[in-house]
Amino acid sequence: MRFDKPRTFRQSMKWVHTWTGLPLGWLLFAVYVTGTLSFFHPEITLWMQPESHRAKVAETEETARRAFEALARVAPDAPQWTVSLPGSRSGVAGLAWREATAGQPAGGQQNAVRGEAARRGEGGQGARGEFGERAAGEGVSERGAGGQGDGAAPRRGFGERGMAQGMQARGERGARGAGGRGSEESDAEEAGAAQAGAQTPAASGGGVQGGEGGRGQGMKxxxxxxxxxxxxEPRQTAGGGFLYRFHYxxxxxxxxxxxxxxxxxxxxxxxxxxxxxxxxxxIFRDIFSFRPAKGKRSWMDGHNASSVxxxxxHVVITFSGLLLLGNQLMPSAASSAYPGDERGYFMEMRGMRGGEQQPAARPSGTPAQLADIGPLxxxxxxxxxxxxxGSIAVNFPGDARATIELRQARGDGLANRAMGERLLFDGVTGAPLEAPPVADPSGxxxxxxxxxxxHLGRFASPLVRWLLFASGVLGSVMVASGLVLWVVSRARDRTADGKIPAGHRFVEVLNVAAVAGLLVAIGAYFWANRLIPAEVAERNLWEIRVFFTVWSLTLLHSLLRRHKQAWIEQLALAGGLLAALPLVNAATGGAHLGVAFYLGQWQVAGFDLCALVCGALLLHAARKVASHVPREKVARSAGRTKKPAAAGGTDEGGDGPVPAVLQTEEA
Amino acid sequence: MMDFLAFALAFAGFSTIAMGMEGHGRQVFGRVPEEGRRRLLKLAGWVLLLLSLVPALAARGPSIGTVLWLSLLTAAGFIVGLMLSYRPRPLRVVGPALLALAVAVWALAGR
Amino acid sequence: MSTHHYLTCFADHRPVLNVTLRSALAILGGYGLAALAASAFAVGMPLPRVDAVTLAIMLSFIVYLLAVMWVFATATLLRAAAGLAVGAAVFGAWLWLAPSAAGGAA
Known part of the structure; x- marks a missing residue:
């Protein structure tokens, strides 16, 4: 199709679809795959720290008591403790405390504690400090949902970056201190994100961690x-946080x-x-149409089915992805409505108003016994x-003015950012205190x-999480099949003068490396996690280096091998690497499937099983490609397709007079 | 329970709609069902699909319920699509059977 | 949609230049229009300020989408540019006429 010739609307849109999809499809595939995995990034981090797999399930009350005992042992003077209880997303308990010596403005404290994000499955605790730093005594607080990002954002020179990042940072990863430091690429976030879930310290590899290099703003x-x-003492790992951050x-x-x-x-x-x-x-008529072993037709069907x-x-994830970056991508909205005060928008969005200050809280200095947690x-x-x-926060433990706050485990109401309720108690008498009301958000x-x-998977239901994960896999198939379709639908041009045009070869090479190569690199990343000795310094960086080195090698490989060979070898390699992960896990100190089931480590078992299934599907795909005979050379009955969606079985009825659909001619 | 009921309704809905289509109807029944019957199947299918929203909302509330419903639709549609491609015949039975099972479980368990 | 009925310029008849200019119009012009629309929505919608901004960001991406579709769908380059210009004029006027941002309700 040419724009200087008459054309239909649909032809124009077809052109836009093809030529927007192709150049960014390679990147989009990586974003989709790593994003899909990110639905489970705390679980992935847990898997990548086999030291945590040995933890056994215990009763909540017992766990809380033990946590308080441990905190009293390691941090008796801390002004604040937080305990993330084990739950559906992690089998271990996360402890955090603020350093007694941290330069924390007293005014910010009480509220800051509210803003704290010690919610299960979320990046833990922290960041009150950042806020206090700027606005001592202002005590703007953000209820429950992850103080970090919010706390992180406000500061002088808080610009688009700060906004955008606060927007996503909020509580999702334990990005303490991330935004507070403005221009710098925050490694604190690295540390924080790697342990989203608050239970999996990554910063220094010891049993007790500070936020990397003191950046945790006094949180340990x-x-x-x-x-x-x-x-x-779990090993240092880049964890699921690396994949999560890579995806955006x-x-x-x-x-x-x-x-x-x-x-x-x-x-x-x-x-x-x-x-x-x-x-x-x-769109609806051929929603179910998948005709296997029909060459381009099958690819088109697969592409349509996985999309439709x-x-x-896809629409929700893409649009919400835009919104999550919206402050950065469209700064004009906030800057027009809040001239000179963009962060005013940001704070109002969080439900924070300068006027709603909380009275400052200070310890009394009189020692007192902490109330028993059981009745609370x-x-x-x-x-x-x-x-x-989900979690427990204690303010001024051991002081007469101690308070204990219990936070609900993540609920299922998304409109309020899935923030649960919380209960505030007097930390000495155990009497309930009134918690500040929460306003319902506007429409x-x-x-x-x-x-x-x-988008952020910020809800409780594992079923919904798995279903969204499955949709993410379909989305990855959609992007990958679209990329392959570009090559397949140009088969005629390619064979016309006996050799493959340079542009086509370029797309072929990148297709293999971007699709199969990425999967190889992800497999290698998990292997590296277990094969790099646990004591190696900067081992989180080594894991990342392995990932990118392997990915580069797959590009080299696909450059050197013939197209089909490259697909077969890389798909098989990726499948093999992933399918063997349960064995690697068992052999390198993790909870193998039997143990994981026995101990109720569903997160670990889920990872292993998922790796096994994905690996098997990729191996199947490799076999399909290997046995594929180009369409022109075979009678219509013998063809084979090469996509996971085409897995198994025989073609029983696809031959019928299925309505001729989607006759989208090539450009 | 309610999740399963929602899934069963969605599955039955999609398979009924598919049976009401010319091509897929032939795959399932061996011949194309006549016009009136096809229209009835399609209508029934759409009604089932809409009905599947009810248990999802009832059990999960409006926001996550909608998310759950949409992703259950995806899952159900995917399986119906796979069956149509590789094992279309049993679809006649599987949808209603699943639905009956889900309703029975729901009725017995209370919810 | 025959080209003959429309006012064309020389670039319309050069396929490569045509596509290049359309792409530039879509990417840059589309973004400019969307950013202007975001401002206009944020200031001009009768909503609390914070909601107006949030909704403005949502709508601006849809404006961007529609602008890109328009630029590639329409018959000639001049029409593509004119369409964006009309959009920009509308949003610009709205932004200009809307009550000053500083006075907007918090």
Missing amino acids: RATMDPATGELI RLYGFDRTWGQWIVGAATMVMFIALITGVVIHRT LSLPF LAVAQERWPEQGV VRATSNVLSAV
């Missing part, structure tokens, strides 16, 4: 076995640049999605029979919260 944390109360800001770029690149790719994805729907005339079946997911937990359990308690903010909560 540790991991505890809930059944024994012993502190666990890549690696090795400045944060701002990484987010701009991914943001642009997301916009392109949005355009490709909508134009894809526009050109797909019979989870279209709502019973109150909470009665109040939240389904969710239970617009509720919508925005729902979208981001879905």
